Each structure stands twice: as C-alpha cells, then as structure tokens.
Amino acid sequence: MQLFKSKEHLNTRESDWIQGAKEGDPRSQKAIYDMLSRKMFAICLRYMGDRESAEDVLQDGFVTLFSKLGSYLGEGSFEGWARKIFVNTALMSLRKKDVLKQSEDVDAAWSILSDEPTPVQNLGYNELLTYISELPAGFRTVFNMYVIEGYSHKEIAEELGISETTSRSQLLRARALLQSRIKKH
Amino acid sequence: MIENAEVKAPSRVWRAVSSRIASGTAAAPAAWLRWAVPALASVAALAAVIFLPGRSESRIHSTGDMFAQLSSPAQLEIPADIPAPERLRAFARTSKTPAAVTTATVTDTPTKTNTTSGPVTAQAPEVTPEHSTPATTVPDADPFALMAFEDREASGRTVISLVADGMIGGNDAGRTFSRRGYGAPGEGSASSMVTENSASTYGVPVSFGLGIRFGLSPRFSVGAGVNYTLLSRSFLGSYGSYTGDVSNVQQYLGVPVNLYYDFFNTDVFRFYTFAGGAAEYCLSNKFSLRDDPLHKSVSEPASGFQFSAGLGFGVEFKLSRNVGIYIDPAVRYYFKSNQPRSIRTDHPLMLNFEAGIKFDINNK
Known part of the structure; x- marks a missing residue:
C-alpha cells in the first residue's frame, strides 16, 4: 500500500485542478487557492509589510491568476508561474503607492553595515517574515526581489523604474536595518 | 528557505476572490466598502427585526435592493414586476457577461538560476499590452453567488x-x-x-x-x-x-x-x-x-x-x-x-x- 502520495500523483491532481479552473469549476478554483494561498500570502506579506495591504494584494493576485490561467500551458512549475503573478501584483501595488523611489548615498549606507554575522539561522520563518515586513517599503521591496526572488540590480531597476545605484543602496540599507533589528531581539 | 514560507490567509480573502471571479469584476472594491456593506446590512437587518413584525415581502425586497446597490457599482437590471423573492434569486444569478479581460503574456522572469532572457512584463488586467492573448471571459453562471444566496435563503425560508x-x-x-x-x-x-x-x-x-x-x-x-x-x-x-x-x-x-x-x-x-x-x-x-x-x-x-x-x-x-x-x-x-x-x-x-x-x- 502506498503510504505517501507520489509526486506524479500530486502533479496529476494539480493538472486536473488547473484544467477544471480553466473551465470555471469552482471546486477546482478553490483547490488551487488552498494549494497556493499560504505561500503566496507569505510573499505578499514580505512585500507589503502589513496584513491589510497583503490581503488586498493576495486577493488581486488570485483574481489575476484565474483570469490569466488560460495562458498557462503547463511549461514550468505552476507554483513558479503563480509566484511571478503575485510578485508583480505586489510591485504594482507598491508602485501605485509611490513608495519605491528613494535614493540613498551609497557611502552613507555602507557605513551602517556591520561585519558581524547575522543570527538569521536562529530565526523561524515567521520571525524572519516579521522583520522583513517591518522594513520600509523601498528597502523591503528591493530586499525581497534581490535576496529572495533572485532579481539582479539591473532587473530591479528596470522593474521599479529606479537606478541601479538606488537599488544597490536600498539593499544595503535593508540588510543593515535587518541586522540591527535581529540583533536587538 | 524563506521563499517557501507559508502564512495562513483569512477566509474573507477567498470569499472576495470567489465573488470577484464570479462577477467578472477586475477591480477590487474600495477598502471602505469592506466594512460599509456588512455594517449597513447589519443595521438594516436589526431595524427590520425591531420595526417590522414577521417577514414580509417588502422587507426582503428592500434589503435585497440595498445589497445590490452597495455591493455592485453597476446597476443590475431586474424587472420590477417579478415578485420580491424572485428578485433576490434574479439578483444572485445576474451576471452580465463581463468585458473581455485581456491578459498579458507572462514571460519567463530571469532569476539568478534561470538564464532566460527578457524582462518581466507585468501588466494590469485592464491594460492592453502589445502582446496580448485572446480574451478570457468569466462564465455567465454565478455558482458562488448562487450557493451563498441559497444558504441565505435556506436559513430564512x-x-x-x-x-x-x-x-x-x-x-x-x-x-x-x-x-x-x-x-x-x-x-x-x-x-x-x-x-x-x-x-x-x-x-x-x-x-x-x-x-x-x-x-x-x-x-x-x-x-x-x-x-x-x-x-x-x-x-x-x-x-x-x-x-x-x-x-x-x-x-x-x-x-x-x-x-x-x-x-x-x-x-x-x-x-x-x-x-x-x-x-x-x-x-x-x-x-x-x-x-x-x-x-x-x-x-x-x-x-x-x-x-x-x-x-x-x-x-x-x-x-x-x-x-x-x-x-x-x-x-x-x-x-x-x-x-x-x-x-x-x-x-x-x-x-x-x-x-x-x-x-x-x-x-x-
């Protein structure tokens, strides 16, 4: 007797849900929501910083996901495809709030950095998520995109409409702020 | 890894998503509506209980119309000669075929491990980008609203x-x-x-x-x-x-x-x-x-x-x-x-x- 569901079995179910959701089946849509909502909400929280904004972005993200589902052709991970949608939705929301255009003096930011290692490995996901969400919007966005999503500074600059220098400086400030807050606690 | 962190979302998010999908509404309602609709509905229900003895068709009629006004900016065209309970049923099932939602093609996002070229194209659903896929329409059937309406009606019928x-x-x-x-x-x-x-x-x-x-x-x-x-x-x-x-x-x-x-x-x-x-x-x-x-x-x-x-x-x-x-x-x-x-x-x-x-x- 198979005690654990094989990855193939899970992927088959996922495909069924995706197909059902494309056809407008509410159960399939709910299944997809249940499958993705936790991870996507964590992403929204990391980008938006507060729960209310994160809930709005999560809502918008799922509406966009279901409306764009027809364009997902099964190439690549569905979760990865969904993640892009939610990151973009979060960025759009932040762009609307005009909180991303901040410029900093790189030298001044560098001086804030500490050389001591950050005890990140002792933090749980929720704690780290909290610290990230407490960062100012601009720092938080660049930090999320560079450190977690893996964007380059050039890509961040193009996406957010800022200079590469600003992206780098905001990352430095974000790291410094994160380090100091984690150390305090 | 932090990118796989999970946080449970409130159930109200799914309710909002399902109703927007069913109604084909692309834009989220204003934040204040989130509180205004249930608050006004509660006041209306309380006033009805206090001032109107028993159930009457006119009370259902007014509550259903008020809900229709508050929850949907668009005017729902429901014939006036339909009896009040049927108006509620018509309201729940009314779903104008929404304007075609033009979807943008989501290109592969370059990541540190992925070498695919090209920037991320992020477009709002209502914007028509240069490269757009055929419109995706929400079906006319309104299963979420109907299920919710049936629950409400069953509890009071x-x-x-x-x-x-x-x-x-x-x-x-x-x-x-x-x-x-x-x-x-x-x-x-x-x-x-x-x-x-x-x-x-x-x-x-x-x-x-x-x-x-x-x-x-x-x-x-x-x-x-x-x-x-x-x-x-x-x-x-x-x-x-x-x-x-x-x-x-x-x-x-x-x-x-x-x-x-x-x-x-x-x-x-x-x-x-x-x-x-x-x-x-x-x-x-x-x-x-x-x-x-x-x-x-x-x-x-x-x-x-x-x-x-x-x-x-x-x-x-x-x-x-x-x-x-x-x-x-x-x-x-x-x-x-x-x-x-x-x-x-x-x-x-x-x-x-x-x-x-x-x-x-x-x-x-």
Missing part, C-alpha cells in the same frame, strides 16, 4: 411539511406493549349504565393522523394536526340482567401541537427532540355485551376534552430530499379530564411509539 403517522401506546402500566394489559380502575368516570366487576384488560391504544409542520428557523419547527385514536378494554361487568364479559371501545379525535428542535440534520437523517400537547374529544364510548345473545351494545356519551402533554425524541431517515420516514418514541401524560375510564385514566403516564412519513412540499 419556511419549510412546510405534510405528515402522515400512526402511533401505538403502551398498555401494560404504560411501559410495555403487550397484547393485553391489566389494571385496576383509576380516575376515569365509571359508566352509569354498566357496572364493572373486575379490573380491565387493555388493548394497545392505536392512533392515526395527518399533520403539517412549519419551519420557524433552521432548527425549530412547529407541527399541528388531527389524529384519531382507538382505545379498547374489556372487563367483567353487569348491565341490567346481563353479567359477563364487557368490551369498551372509545374513539377520540384530537389536535396535537408540538414544537420540534433539530439538533442534528444531515442529508441522510435528522435527530430531533420535541414537546407539546394535545386536546382530544371523545367521539364515542361504546360498551358491548359479548356474551349477550342479543349482542347488545350501549353507548355512553362523554363530554369535555382529554388534555395531555408529552415530550420525546425522534429520528427521521430521508428517503429523498423531500421525503422522509420517522420514528418518535415519546412519553405522554394524560391529565385528569373527567373522561370515560380507559387505559389513559388508569395509567396516565404512557410510553408511545409513533412512526410516520413526512413530505416537504416547498423544500427546493
């Missing part, structure tokens, strides 16, 4: 049921059902014509009836009906010069009223408890002289009503959505009512066993 039942009562000191029960004369009125010379042997009390039940709320319902009861007993008695076995048969016509409370209700069965009372009128009280060669019988009229109160529990097995069979064991106490002597007067606390079939006539 009065379900009416017709009931046909039969009942047997305990005849052996009110606790067992035996072919013949025995008992000494109790509080009942003795016959003025027939003299009883021995204790009575009772037959099993039998009742048949029809009734109707009204749902007051999802758990409470009230039932009333009409039933016919046959009581029988025999004893050694004398009438004039006759002495021998005497059979006494009484027929009652009664109106029972019960209040039911469902404490468990599924698609297959329902558990409930009930309590109520009944008033019965004696239609006939006949004594038959069994050993009399002339087979004489004597009728002695009764006056007044037999009052009783009872409580019990029941289980209904649903044969279909609208038909179920039920079993109701109950105890019933028959008050001293100056009625002819019977098992009820001799053993006023009785165990009854009722079974019947129930038809829901408006449970759609």
Whole structure:
C-alpha cells in the first residue's frame, strides 16, 4: 500500500485542478487557492509589510491568476508561474503607492553595515517574515526581489523604474536595518 | 528557505476572490466598502427585526435592493414586476457577461538560476499590452453567488411539511406493549349504565393522523394536526340482567401541537427532540355485551376534552430530499379530564411509539 502520495500523483491532481479552473469549476478554483494561498500570502506579506495591504494584494493576485490561467500551458512549475503573478501584483501595488523611489548615498549606507554575522539561522520563518515586513517599503521591496526572488540590480531597476545605484543602496540599507533589528531581539 | 514560507490567509480573502471571479469584476472594491456593506446590512437587518413584525415581502425586497446597490457599482437590471423573492434569486444569478479581460503574456522572469532572457512584463488586467492573448471571459453562471444566496435563503425560508403517522401506546402500566394489559380502575368516570366487576384488560391504544409542520428557523419547527385514536378494554361487568364479559371501545379525535428542535440534520437523517400537547374529544364510548345473545351494545356519551402533554425524541431517515420516514418514541401524560375510564385514566403516564412519513412540499 502506498503510504505517501507520489509526486506524479500530486502533479496529476494539480493538472486536473488547473484544467477544471480553466473551465470555471469552482471546486477546482478553490483547490488551487488552498494549494497556493499560504505561500503566496507569505510573499505578499514580505512585500507589503502589513496584513491589510497583503490581503488586498493576495486577493488581486488570485483574481489575476484565474483570469490569466488560460495562458498557462503547463511549461514550468505552476507554483513558479503563480509566484511571478503575485510578485508583480505586489510591485504594482507598491508602485501605485509611490513608495519605491528613494535614493540613498551609497557611502552613507555602507557605513551602517556591520561585519558581524547575522543570527538569521536562529530565526523561524515567521520571525524572519516579521522583520522583513517591518522594513520600509523601498528597502523591503528591493530586499525581497534581490535576496529572495533572485532579481539582479539591473532587473530591479528596470522593474521599479529606479537606478541601479538606488537599488544597490536600498539593499544595503535593508540588510543593515535587518541586522540591527535581529540583533536587538 | 524563506521563499517557501507559508502564512495562513483569512477566509474573507477567498470569499472576495470567489465573488470577484464570479462577477467578472477586475477591480477590487474600495477598502471602505469592506466594512460599509456588512455594517449597513447589519443595521438594516436589526431595524427590520425591531420595526417590522414577521417577514414580509417588502422587507426582503428592500434589503435585497440595498445589497445590490452597495455591493455592485453597476446597476443590475431586474424587472420590477417579478415578485420580491424572485428578485433576490434574479439578483444572485445576474451576471452580465463581463468585458473581455485581456491578459498579458507572462514571460519567463530571469532569476539568478534561470538564464532566460527578457524582462518581466507585468501588466494590469485592464491594460492592453502589445502582446496580448485572446480574451478570457468569466462564465455567465454565478455558482458562488448562487450557493451563498441559497444558504441565505435556506436559513430564512419556511419549510412546510405534510405528515402522515400512526402511533401505538403502551398498555401494560404504560411501559410495555403487550397484547393485553391489566389494571385496576383509576380516575376515569365509571359508566352509569354498566357496572364493572373486575379490573380491565387493555388493548394497545392505536392512533392515526395527518399533520403539517412549519419551519420557524433552521432548527425549530412547529407541527399541528388531527389524529384519531382507538382505545379498547374489556372487563367483567353487569348491565341490567346481563353479567359477563364487557368490551369498551372509545374513539377520540384530537389536535396535537408540538414544537420540534433539530439538533442534528444531515442529508441522510435528522435527530430531533420535541414537546407539546394535545386536546382530544371523545367521539364515542361504546360498551358491548359479548356474551349477550342479543349482542347488545350501549353507548355512553362523554363530554369535555382529554388534555395531555408529552415530550420525546425522534429520528427521521430521508428517503429523498423531500421525503422522509420517522420514528418518535415519546412519553405522554394524560391529565385528569373527567373522561370515560380507559387505559389513559388508569395509567396516565404512557410510553408511545409513533412512526410516520413526512413530505416537504416547498423544500427546493
């Protein structure tokens, strides 16, 4: 007797849900929501910083996901495809709030950095998520995109409409702020 | 890794998503609407409860229209000549085919591990980018709104049921059902014509009836009906010069009223408890002289009503959505009512066993 569901079995179910959701089946849509909502909400929280904004972005993200589902052709991970949608939705929301255009003096930011290692490995996901969400919007966005999503500074600059220098400086400030807050606690 | 962190989202997010998908609304409602709609609906419901007795179609009409105004910026075109409950149903099912949602092609996002070229193209659904896929439309059917509407309507709709039942009562000191029960004369009125010379042997009390039940709320319902009861007993008695076995048969016509409370209700069965009372009128009280060669019988009229109160529990097995069979064991106490002597007067606390079939006539 198979005690654990094989990855193939899970992927088959996922495909069924995706197909059902494309056809407008509410159960399939709910299944997809249940499958993705936790991870996507964590992403929204990391980008938006507060729960209310994160809930709005999560809502918008799922509406966009279901409306764009027809364009997902099964190439690549569905979760990865969904993640892009939610990151973009979060960025759009932040762009609307005009909180991303901040410029900093790189030298001044560098001086804030500490050389001591950050005890990140002792933090749980929720704690780290909290610290990230407490960062100012601009720092938080660049930090999320560079450190977690893996964007380059050039890509961040193009996406957010800022200079590469600003992206780098905001990352430095974000790291410094994160380090100091984690150390305090 | 932090990118795989998970945080549980509030259930209201899914409700908002499902309603927006179903209505084809791309833009989220303004944040203040999130609080304004339930707040205003609560005020309206409270005002309706306080100022309007009972349910009326006009109250449903105004609440449904107000909800329509608040929850959807677009004016829903519902014909005015449709009755109010149907307007609600039309509101729930109304879903104009939304304007085509133009989707942008999501290109591969370059990551540190992915070398695919090209920037991320992030477009709002309402913007038509240079490269757009064919429009995706939300189906006309409005399953989420309909399911939510059905839940709301079911919780407030009065379900009416017709009931046909039969009942047997305990005849052996009110606790067992035996072919013949025995008992000494109790509080009942003795016959003025027939003299009883021995204790009575009772037959099993039998009742048949029809009734109707009204749902007051999802758990409470009230039932009333009409039933016919046959009581029988025999004893050694004398009438004039006759002495021998005497059979006494009484027929009652009664109106029972019960209040039911469902404490468990599924698609297959329902558990409930009930309590109520009944008033019965004696239609006939006949004594038959069994050993009399002339087979004489004597009728002695009764006056007044037999009052009783009872409580019990029941289980209904649903044969279909609208038909179920039920079993109701109950105890019933028959008050001293100056009625002819019977098992009820001799053993006023009785165990009854009722079974019947129930038809829901408006449970759609």
